[in-house]
Amino acid sequence: MLAIAGSPATVAEALTALWKEYPGLRDRIVDEQGTVRQHINIFVGDEAIRFADGLSTKVPADAEVLIVPAVSGG
Amino acid sequence: MPKVKHVSAKNGDVIVLVGTMKGAFVLRSNKSRKKWEVGGPYSIGSPVYAMAFDQRQGRRRLWWAQQSFQWGTVLCSSDDYGKTVTEPETYSVKFPEESKLTLKNIWQITPGRNDEPDTLYCGVEPAALFESHDAGKTWSPVEGLLNHPHRPKWQPGGGGLCLHTIVPDATNPKRMMIAISTAGAYRTDDGGATWQARNNGVRAEFMPDKHPEFGQCVHKVVQHRERPNRLFLQNHWGLYRSDDAGNSWNDIANGVPSDFGFCMATHPHDPETVYIVPIESDQYRCTPEGKLRVYRTTNAGESWEPLTRGLPQKNANETILRDALATDTCDPAGVYFGTRSGKVYGSSDDGKSWRVIIEGLPAVVCVKAAWVGDDRKNLPRRHKGTENKRAKSRPVKSRAAGKSRPAKRKAAGSVRAAR
Numbered sequence: 235m236l237a238i239a240g241s242p243a244t245v246a247e248a249l250t251a252l253w254k255e256y257p258g259l260r261d262r263i264v265d266e267q268g269t270v271r272q273h274i275n276i277f278v279g280d281e282a283i284r285f286a287d288g289l290s291t292k293v294p295a296d297a298e299v300l301i302v303p304a305v306s307g308g
Numbered sequence: 309m310p311k312v313k314h315v316s317a318k319n320g321d322v323i324v325l326v327g328t329m330k331g332a333f334v335l336r337s338n339k340s341r342k343k344w345e346v347g348g349p350y351s352i353g354s355p356v357y358a359m360a361f362d363q364r365q366g367r368r369r370l371w372w373a374q375q376s377f378q379w380g381t382v383l384c385s386s387d388d389y390g391k392t393v394t395e396p397e398t399y400s401v402k403f404p405e406e407s408k409l410t411l412k413n414i415w416q417i418t419p420g421r422n423d424e425p426d427t428l429y430c431g432v433e434p435a436a437l438f439e440s441h442d443a444g445k446t447w448s449p450v451e452g453l454l455n456h457p458h459r460p461k462w463q464p465g466g467g468g469l470c471l472h473t474i475v476p477d478a479t480n481p482k483r484m485m486i487a488i489s490t491a492g493a494y495r496t497d498d499g500g501a502t503w504q505a506r507n508n509g510v511r512a513e514f515m516p517d518k519h520p521e522f523g524q525c526v527h528k529v530v531q532h533r534e535r536p537n538r539l540f541l542q543n544h545w546g547l548y549r550s551d552d553a554g555n556s557w558n559d560i561a562n563g564v565p566s567d568f569g570f571c572m573a574t575h576p577h578d579p580e581t582v583y584i585v586p587i588e589s590d591q592y593r594c595t596p597e598g599k600l601r602v603y604r605t606t607n608a609g610e611s612w613e614p615l616t617r618g619l620p621q622k623n624a625n626e627t628i629l630r631d632a633l634a635t636d637t638c639d640p641a642g643v644y645f646g647t648r649s650g651k652v653y654g655s656s657d658d659g660k661s662w663r664v665i666i667e668g669l670p671a672v673v674c675v676k677a678a679w680v681g682d683d684r685k686n687l688p689r690r691h692k693g694t695e696n697k698r699a700k701s702r703p704v705k706s707r708a709a710g711k712s713r714p715a716k717r718k719a720a721g722s723v724r725a726a727r
Binding site: 257258260261262263265266267268269271272273274303304306307 | 382
């Protein structure tokens with residue numbers, strides 16, 4: 235659990251703040267085109283951003299943003 | 309989680325790198341190659357399609373590609389056979405944003421020529437070639453191939469659109485051959501600035517035009533350093549040799565049970581000798597007739613002989629993929645291959661006899677082998693100074709353009725090239 239300082243308005247802004255503190259996370263969560271990797275799910279509270287506005291999904295104050303790897307394999 | 313073991317190799321030892329669908333393994337033996345220690349698994353749970361060993365300039369560096377459904381593909385390295393692993397914080401092999409491409413996997417890692425000791429290459433999916441000139445710290449795509457005019461027409465095969473074979477020319481630093489499934493073979497003669505399709509004579513059974521300029525599903529191309537203008541090619545249906553650096557290819561499927569296959573490797577010291585593992589067909593991608601047979605030519609493809617001692621000859625429906633066959637540089641040469649059923653077989657006598665080195669692995673997708681230490685001391689006497697030696701093989705007569713074999717093959721019997 236990481237607390238991000240400031241008030242990012244969207245998931246994209248929240249992730250940008252995250253990369254600043256932990257640059258190694260960026261390539262692991264988004265690809266070269268800045269798209270969230272297919273098997274990574276990001277939630278704002280209980281809402282999956284892929285069913286909302288994607289990286290433009292609004293982040294309310296004090297909201298919890300979850301990055302959850304999908305259960306993928308074989 | 310499996311307990312990870314580590315090996316350590318000294319000069320004179322032989323190592324075999326094994327990439328599987330669930331991690332990488334490092335096998336180590338002394339030059340007898342009878343008993344093997346096993347290190348790994350590394351990158352536990354990750355498909356490892358590509359591995360390499362770079363021992364230029366005194367290095368002892370392993371490279372491998374760790375693929376993850378969740379986290380993407382990253383190039384990892386180790387200078388102590390896996391005991392400590394370097395996984396870069398920022399991925400080193402990745403497409404520029406303006407390319408609109410995203411890396412799916414790394415299919416091949418190839419150290420450059422000995423006189424370019426800090427150069428390395430990666431072949432990736434979607435098909436592109438990356439190069440490094442600082443021993444792997446930083447990488448960039450080869451623009452001439454990234455922006456090739458044929459790219460919009462390249463189609464993926466069942467395994468994806470992958471650049472899986474990289475052959476830096478042994479003597480010409482400006483020349484390199486690469487192979488893409490399913491775009492075919494391409495060659496550069498100007499250090500990568502431009503690339504030309506080199507598939508003349510190679511058929512594409514699945515295309516309306518059986519001999520297009522490009523679009524073949526070439527599975528492997530190999531070159532021996534003593535015969536740089538001669539190349540061998542294993543195709544998706546078709547076994548070929550070129551004596552003009554890839555300008556033209558001639559059918560050499562003489563006496564093999566099938567000319568379908570994935571892997572191919574040259575003998576380290578004899579430019580006339582090549583190994584393959586024929587596969588029944590593209591419909592049934594297993595060894596023909598339930599027999600596990602490596603085939604070897606010692607006359608550059610004029611004839612092929614099965615090597616079966618120690619290999620199962622019944623109930624062996626095995627698949628050996630394009631990068632899962634390798635040789636070491638010892639004398640006699642060691643030959644190794646891995647199967648999708650998780651076995652690695654090895655021979656320490658040029659392929660005359662075989663034994664299982666390890667089994668019970670996850671599906672094997674990559675095998676590389678190396679004799680640790682100075683390669684030059686290992687050259688057998690008969691091959692020193694043999695650059696002017698007359699070839700034992702005769703030129704191969706080319707098939708008439710446009711003539712192709714029937715798409716279906718019988719499982720039994722042999723395939724013989726028409727003369």
